[in-house]
Amino acid sequence: MAQWQELLRLDPALQGRVSQLYERKFPREIRHCLCVLIESQDWDLAAVDENKANMCFHTLLVYLEEQWNRSIQENSVLQGPDFSGMKNYLLKHFQDKPLNLAKILSDCLKEERKILASAQGCGGTAMEQKWRELDNKVDELQRQTLDVKKEIKSLEALNEKLDYIQKTWQSQVEQHIGLAQSNAVVEEECLKRANFITQTKQMVLQQILNILTLAEQIVPTVTDVELPEWKRRQQMACIGSPVDTCLDNLQKWFTTVADVLLRLREQLQKLQDQNKKYSSTDVSDLSAPMAEIEKFALCLLTKLLANALVVEKQPVMSSLPHRPLVLKTGVRFTVTVRFLANLPEFKCLLKVKPVFDKDVEEATTVKGFRRFDINWADCKVLDVDTPDGGLVAEFGHMSLKERKTRAKGQNESRLGVTEELHIMKFVTGLQHAGLECDIEASSLPVVVISSTNQVLGAWASVMWCNVLSTSEPRNLLLFDDPPPLTWQQLSQVLSWQFLSVGQRELDKNQLSTLKDKIVDYPDDLVHWSKFSKNEGAWIWIDGILDLIKKHLVDLWRDGSIMGFVSRKKTQVLLQEKQSGTFLLRFSESNRDGAITFSWVEHTNGETHVHAVEPYTKQELSAISLPDIIYHYSLRAQRKMTRNPLLYLYPDIHKDTAFGRYYTETSAPKKVVDGYVNRRFASISDNPTPPPSPPREMDMTDMTDMDLDETMEKQYLIQELFSDLLSDLPELPDPWTSNQEMPLTQTTYADPVSSL
Structure with missing residues (x-):
């Protein structure tokens, strides 16, 4: 079902939120009439690629022209949508700026998906509530950090004033002997001010400690809960699920918390500098507590940044855009990585290197897996090259070459080519302001083929693996003894295949027919061999998917x-x-x-x-x-x-x-x-x-x-x-009836409103 059709089923309040997305940006009527066509285009890519933006823009124009001509032929100009007016609007506002159109639609479609996620029963509502609570915590973290910054600035002023008083008074006493009798009073006043400064420092340190305690709750939530959940959604999206894989929320949380921790370390350094500069005014030693707090902040920051690198777009060949994670030797593929802590300090600081099957050589060697090298595996610098200013690197010209490291028949793998799973990792190191950490991100398991006729089996492996392998590290030996899938698991994945290819999932009746054909076990399990091997059901289903894609969409x-x-x-x-x-x-x-x-x-x-x-x-x-x-x-x-x-x-x-x-x-x-x-x-x-x-x-x-x-x-x-x-009544058929045949009026559905 088209995303727009799902939005039309929402309650009025949520539809109002959708309507607000398009105010003063893009006519909602065009979004409605061209819903299917708009959603079939890759606006995320178009938003960063001017050539792609031009292609998408002209696709809309061609479609509107075709519909306008059809409405003229059918004499239904006044009855249907104003296709001519829509085309004129697009030409007037975006003919010279198709990139702007792509950015608008990319952002709006992402927000639509968020609204849909919030409306999908209790799960969506719970997720939205959880994100809102996390947003509030992060905002509170920022607010408290600003308060600490103000307090430390005021401490600087207090120290300066006390230091001035002490030095000026001593000079005056030396010049005027009569002032010596007032020395005790002045010293007492200075002592009071010094005590106040010390108390303020202790209060500020406690504030910093409170902020770090709150950050200690947020960092594991972001790195150990939200990030794995996003990775799981990305897994499902790779095999066709319509879930939202937008990184906006994660990037906001990583960036804000990292910025807070960096700023806190700077404020701690200012406190230490004040202690050294105004040591005569300090009546207590706070160096030990500050060292512990600094260590605490550094630990949190290291944990956060060590998890900040993600594979934003999984390995995919341009010839198989709808089947990522299937790579063919010698054929170019692309991968995109993103550093979620999007701060100016990190721009051009990180050099990312791709490595194939890093740290898995022992496991794969035991089973006789093939070994591969990456051609053109050059480092990429994470730079700001996206509309949202993200720290991104795209590896767009890589290919794989198999190593010939074993004699034929020696230590052969028991698995077929399409059942071998491999991992690509991206590694880098970060050194900044005394912080040093190694960072890496892993792709999802990929299948490497040597012939195009192996795509069918490879995609079956990708689907099976991503349903079962739900956490890291990935089980690359999954197909050595592949676990079965429940019909509920498999039916959902199969339905997604039809959604990806034909923009419509399988209904319960269609799934029931497939179940009768595929499942013959009393426990509703589907075994790998029955699904994919030889004359398995997947071969037949994939043929139908290809038929739909090419001729029946x-x-x-x-x-x-x-x-x-x-x-x-x-x-x-x-x-x-x-x-x-x-x-x-x-x-x-x-x-x-x-x-x-x-x-x-x-x-x-x-x-x-x-x-x-x-x-x-x-x-x-x-x-x-x-x-x-x-x-x-x-x-x-x-x-x-x-x-x-x-x-x-x-x-x-x-x-x-x-x-x-x-x-x-x-x-x-x-x-x-x-x-x-x-x-x-x-x-x-x-x-x-x-x-x-x-x-x-x-x-x-x-x-x-x-x-x-x-x-x-x-x-x-x-x-x-x-x-x-064809529009006239048929001649009487002497074999059937001598009655006059009625003239049947042919009616045509509105090509847009019926979508």
């Missing part, structure tokens, strides 16, 4: 394809429906992905449910499925043809369901270069016996020659002028 997104429904269930669903009702389902026998339609006919008191031979990808490349449905016909006796497909299950007229996708209009076409226009027609022999002739018609009045001549003329007219006659 629109129909799948609209819900026009029932898809996963058995032949037996098809019979049950259709037999009670009116003649001409049909449904679309995937072939269960074609492993490469194919689709068929089944329809029902009631003849002579009998019910017949028929299915056409499935259409393959090759056939759908020549003509789209909506056009096949529109032109499909059955050839009855004596060459008469008719289209048996009238209503998409349960009772939607086929033109309402598919009219917007027809590529041929009903208007007659011109003769080009002397040739008569032709069309690709799908014709089958009628599997249903024709009904008995109606009693009202006297067949003795029509000779066989007249009958043949009449039907032959009708056949020729249909073949030559079908486009012209």
Whole structure:
């Protein structure tokens, strides 16, 4: 389901928050009308890549132009959305600044996802509440740090004044002997001031200690709870989950807490400098407590920064953008890392180096895993090169090369190529203001293939691994003895695959059909070998995913394809429906992905449910499925043809369901270069016996020659002028009825509002 459609189901208060996102930024009407198209574009990448921003911008313009032309052809300009006005708005405001459009939509889509997360039952509400509480703690940390800064500044003024008084009074006493009798009074006053300064220092140290105590609660929450939860969401996003993987919150928390700890260390240093400079005014030794507090602050800061490096975008090849973590030897892939403590002090300070299978050589060697080196594994400096000013480095020109380190047959792995799991790490070191720490971040397990025909098995491994391997360090020997998945786990992942490819998840009926096909264990478990090996279910499912991606995205997104429904269930669903009702389902026998339609006919008191031979990808490349449905016909006796497909299950007229996708209009076409226009027609022999002739018609009045001549003329007219006659009533069929056929008005759904 489109993200916008989910937002439309929210309560009025949350919809109001969505509406505020677009105020004075972007027309909400355009967001509504182009919801699916907008969400299909990668606006996050477009926001940082001007070429990508231009591509996305022109995609919107082309779509609006197509819809405008269609509304003109259908004479529905006043009935539908103002596509022309939308196009003019985009040209006026973003023609010269497509990057601005990309940034606006990228930010708005992220905020929409946050609003959706907050509305997803108790879990979303609890998460939002938890984040709000953490925000409040971090804000309190900042506020208290500012108070400490003010107190230390006032201490500096007090010390200066006391030091001035002491030095000035001593000078005056030396010049005026008579003032010596007042010396005791002045010394007592100075002592009072010194005691006050000491008490203030102790109070400030206690304030700093309180801040560090609060930071001691926040740092583990950020590093040990929120960061692993984000990594888990990223894992699920890699295998298709629509979860939010935005780093804004984490970066805010890491940056703010790191800044507070750095500022506290600076304030402690100022206190120490004051002690040295104004030692004559200090009546107590606070050096030991300050040293302990400094050590405490340094420990917290080290823990925070050691976890601040993350793999923002997992390894992915540009040729397989929807299947990250599958890498092919010799083929370029990209990875992006980010340092979450986004402070000016760290800009250009960190050099990150990628390393493949760091610290896992022993485990992989035991099992005979292949070893790889990274080509062009140069260090990258974390610099500010993103719109939000993040400390980011993109490794965009890396590839893998296998080491030839073992003799053939020696210490061979028991696992196949697509079951080997590898890790890429990114390492760096930080030295700043007395702080030294080693920092590293790990990718999710990747599968390295040597041939494109191994992608299918590799992606199955990636899905299986990321469902089961939920924490670090990752189990790279998972497939040595792969645990089974519950049907609940697998069904969710499979549903995400269809969401990623076709913008629509599987419903409960489709999942039920898949379960019957995949699960045959009483404990509802699916074993790795049954899912992926040889003739496993995944091969068939992946063929259907590819079929949807290449030829059926629109129909799948609209819900026009029932898809996963058995032949037996098809019979049950259709037999009670009116003649001409049909449904679309995937072939269960074609492993490469194919689709068929089944329809029902009631003849002579009998019910017949028929299915056409499935259409393959090759056939759908020549003509789209909506056009096949529109032109499909059955050839009855004596060459008469008719289209048996009238209503998409349960009772939607086929033109309402598919009219917007027809590529041929009903208007007659011109003769080009002397040739008569032709069309690709799908014709089958009628599997249903024709009904008995109606009693009202006297067949003795029509000779066989007249009958043949009449039907032959009708056949020729249909073949030559079908486009012209498509909106006219069909000629009476002498085999079925002598009644006049009603003129059926074809209606077309709004191509945008129905999304």
